Amino acid sequence: MVDPSKHHEEQRRYRAENHARILAKEREPASKGTKKKWRADNPQKRAEYQRKYRAKNKEAHAARNKKWRLSHAAHVKASHRIYYVEHRDQEIAKSRIYYAEHRDLQLAYSKIYYAENRERILEQQAGYQHRVKSINTIRHDPDTVYRVVSRAVSSALPRFMRDDVIASMLLAVLEGKLLLELVGARVKDYVTGYNREYDTFKTLSLDAPMGGTDLRRIDLLEAPTPYEPENDEDEDMVMLRGAQSLWR
Template identity: 35%
Template sequence: MPAEKRERTEELKARHREEQQRYLQRHGARNKDRINAAKRAWKERNAEKVREYNRKRRATEKGREAKAAENRRYRAAHSAAVKTYNRAYYCRKISIMQVRTSPDEVYRRAIAALPSGLPRFIRDDVVSSLCLAILEGEINVNDMAAQAKVYLRAYNREYDTFQTVSLDKFIPGTKTTYLDALVAA
């Protein structure tokens, strides 16, 4: 729906509400007894609907009250766990907001947490993984330095950049093995 049409619809709704309120104030003040009599008559004619409505409303209210009481009992019994959960929840929210509001700062902190001798392509992949983990709520910005090692290890396992080479393997482009090259040296 275009913005102009939406604004026009809202204006019409607001004007209708105002007119309805004015009418009810004028009409209701003069015919209060008649309105109440009509309401009573409708309730008598639709007694089953009224009973069903009231039953549902009471059940909903009782259910809400029971759930609220259960939540209060749980929080009282497990206050330390609830506090820990809430603290972690809000830390995650703060970390996500930091990435959204100042991603360059978070990116700089992630780069600083990694060893400077890493090739750029590896550092970029690990930093991206760290930022994604923050956005997903797995880690906090404050824990990034400690978690950088874990994510670097995961990268090395996945891509095996610094792999161990067998001495029996041929040196690429030659017919010599690594062991032969070591013995000859």
């Protein structure tokens, strides 16, 4: 009977001596297809081998995972966000359990974080308070908010456009996206957004083709009819021109 330890040792030695040859063979399409078929036919064995490898090479596996997460930070963040949305209740329950079991650790971490980011936290709190104030104001006194927004939007705009801009700004205030203190400063942004969405003042080229056709807008314009002089000019107009006829 073959000793397993000796057999594995011989395999390791052979792979070390013929590393390039083995890699070239493994990269062949036939070899890849065989491996893919084996993984599909033996999912339990594959999972077991992976568990053994991770247990045996724990540090290397953790380092490789960390490197991958750092190089794909956006993908990891998006995946975490999707998972949290799909398992929100489960994640909240898990967070509560963890906080209850590690309350002292969480308090210590919170104190350290607050000390390092005090100005940022105060700024966020102030912004939150301003948003709450704006939302409460429009809920309890909408007429006053409407007057403030209406006074900020220029009356020189077309009526339909002005009404839409005011409605967008009121909705933004209600959703907490626009503070009452910044209504005057943000009017330009909402007017620009309206123009970008509806192309109110878009300039059309006469040489540009019309949608769905090969015609240009200039092709639909009629050429002006040449003016032909009239023999019977108005005598009063001739007199006003100092007795000078246009045609004589």
